[in-house]
Amino acid sequence: MGRKLVNLDNVYANNLGMLKKICEIDNPSIVYQSNFFEELFPKDTKKDTFFAQLAYYSEIPVGAIKSKLYPKKKGDIYPKGVHIEVMAVLDQYKDNGIEDEFLQYVSEQCKNHHQHNIYVHVPVSNENTISWYKDHGFEAEEQPLKEIFTTKEGSVDGILLKKHIE
């Protein structure tokens, strides 16, 4: 007994649909790139490294995270480090500390891969999320980045947040 109510587990090709569903429900306005989910299970041998997890509340999948390792800097938008590409938790399950667990998970992956920075892009309008990240030790870059999100209404500016870990 003494089983935890919330657990994280890997994403598999067979339950990729869950990840997709959670992301789409949580951010209904975002338009994901065509290969955004499928790239976790590439048909050819690609070298990109992803860290993706599903969060289960009493065995029901309720949260999802997908992050990507950038071993080298890639343009101004993607500095070296681990980038959280999406982190979503179903609305009704938000108060269970799932986000914290996700963050914990990403930090560990960061350490395991000898990285010192976690990055995340958030649309400028999404103040709640930005303040959540700030509360968790993230710092915002000065300048918002132009039009990096595609939504159903058009492009949106984003802000890059960064957390440094030793």
Added chain:
Amino acid sequence: MSRRRGGAKPKQVAKAAAGKDHHTQFLEALKLYEGKQYKKSIKLLDTLMKKHVTPDCLALKGLDSYFLGEKTEAADFVKQAISKIEGTKASAICCHVLGIYMRSVKSYADSIKWFQASLDNGSTNKQIYRDLATLQSQIGDFKAALASRKKYWESFVGYRANWTALAIAQDINGERQQAINTLSQFEKLAEGKISEAEMYEHNECLIYKNDIMYRNAGDNGEKLEKVLHHLDTIEPKVFDKFGLLERKASIFMKLGKVKEASLVYRTLIKRNPDNFKYYKLLEVSLGVTTNNKLRKVLYEKLATFYPRCEAPKFIPLTFIHDETELSKKLSEYILPQLKRGVPATFSNVKPLYLKRRNIIPKLVEKIVIDYLSEQDSKKQPIPYIWSCYYLSQHYLNLRDYQKAHEYVEKAIGHTPTMVEFYLLKARILKHTGELDKAAAILEEGRNLDLQDRFINCKSVKYYLRANQVDKAVEVASLFTKNDDSVNGVKDLHLVEASWFISEQAEAYHRMHISAQKKLEELRAETTDSEDENKSSEIKELEWSMEKYEGLSLKRFHAISKFYKQFEDDQLDFHSYCMRKGTPRAYMEMLAWGNKLYTQPMYVRAMNGAAKIYFKMYDNSLKRKQDSDGSSKFAEGDKKKAKKEASSLTKRKNEDRKKAIAYPESEDKDVFGDELLNTKEPLKIFDSNFYADYNKQVQDYERNNILDFEFQYRNGKLALCLGALSKYEKKNGQKSGVFGAMAIILILATRESSTCDLIAKKVATKGLEADYSFLPLNEVENDSFDWLNYFKENFHSKDLNALLLLKQTSLFDEDKVKELILDTISQDEPLLQNYVLQYVL
């Protein structure tokens, strides 16, 4: 089996044959056959037959060819051999060979004939008796089987299997006392010599003997005491303690020793407190079945003994009348399950919904709605979603589709990652007739969890219901072995997935009807204009229509084949069960075999096939009437026609790959064309479906409507009368189907009807004798309005009855249609749509 393996290893073949006489050489060929060297055997036989062609050689050559896979040649040789034999006057070996061949091709009656002949013609091979007994058991000739078993037993008394086999045969033939004696005799012989390995067999035989004794005792108290005594003596040796205790209790009950019986039932409950049956029997033994007060006390007590068990909590819900108390008990039963998030909560309560429809749903609705209102969707997400799920099922059960939909949407909105909710939502949509949407919802759910076989199957089924066969096959193929074919259809046949095949058959049938309707419309539009596009469209539709009907029939036949295979599979067990010493399992298998062709799946396939075959028959009658109706369409441009034909052939080849169900070598008729082209649809239907059903079905479960329809088309009015009166006994003289059958039968006795004169007379006499209230005088009156008579005198709002009337085409089509529409106006959308699209 008498095909001995191993044997000598004859290396020298034809060369060494020279010099020996004909018979010795033949025996050598036989040995080669036994050593599975069929080709060499044939070679030797060929050299022999250069000199002298004997039935022996031909028969053996036939058998050799059969095992080499050359089945048509084999049949030919065997036929030649038999033609050379007068009656069954042949050498014992020849007869034996023929018997083996006949068994291999599954003509068991012939096989028995030749095995018997072999013995009559002086074979000393006693093994034949065992084969004979097996075959006789397979065709159900147990009297003959008993004789064979006895002979075999006499020759080989040293084997337990033969004693068991003999006892079983005696038991089946009603010679129970002899069976008991046989078993007892062996027990004496074996006493003290039974090894550890034989203990299981021994225990089965002991309890089987007790079975026979119990059946033999009937209600005779003295004999029952003896059975009980026997049971006590064998108890330490018997493994099946449940069976033993159940037997003990039922003997006590028969003897009127209810106190002892109740004690045994309590022991049984203790062993397995989840078996509802034991609780019921305990009630009977305590004599409290009608006293609800005592029952309540009993179950309260039992609930304290077995706090984690369903039965003592559930059973009181079936009889408590007081609403407040019932309500309290229901909450105690349901709410903990919702709290834990038990998906099956509704299924657990559903029996109560059916049994106590007036009170249970009402109470439960309030309980769950109240409970749901107390749940915070964020703090108690689990009880919240499962309560919504429960309520949705609740309203679906009450056919309040809108509310059902509301609640399932609530659940999905809350937790969109729960596959169950999608299943339920699709089910609701199915009931409201939105089949395509239902399939799409299931697909959405399926994509959440690709490794879930259950939702995969459901998704397939819903696609088939929505007539999207290609998509269904694609999804189903994710879980099948698709080695040498483009999809899983072949594999699904191999694994006998009858759920898929029957659904596919029905989908094809619906698609056939749609194609036919479309074709008719299109033809009506293009009577004179020579539109090129339309003509190719028509060609396409013609092909679809034919293809779908053929495939539908093909699939129904596949199911019939499965059941024939099941029947055939029993063959091995007539000897296997004896050897393994499992007489009780054997008896169970025989009972199963006796109602094989009444299983729901078989009946479903039969009904589906009946629709097609009956229509084929009716159409053939129509065609006879207006034989010049065809080929109205002029031949178009030849070049174009050729091009069209070639593109169609290409299409056909592609379709062929998708539809193929059996290995190509075994079955050439992929689309079921041959089945469609039969000249005798009724006969084929009989031999492939109806005859087996008719043999096994019991009166209470018989489909009298099908009987009637079949015999009506056969012109066997006396049998129609039989179906009519059986139906009347079950459903009364006011029932719509009875009325429809009676009217059809009356009209069949008209002078103008084509039925046999004697049949007409029999039917008339029968109707006069039993149903003189029918307007039999009006038979020849053309102005009598039969439809109106039907409407005024029977429960005319009966879909089955109206469909029966419609099929005969004896009545004004529009009027019947009107009646049908009126009848289904109150039904659920699913049925309405079905009738509108595929029946009218």
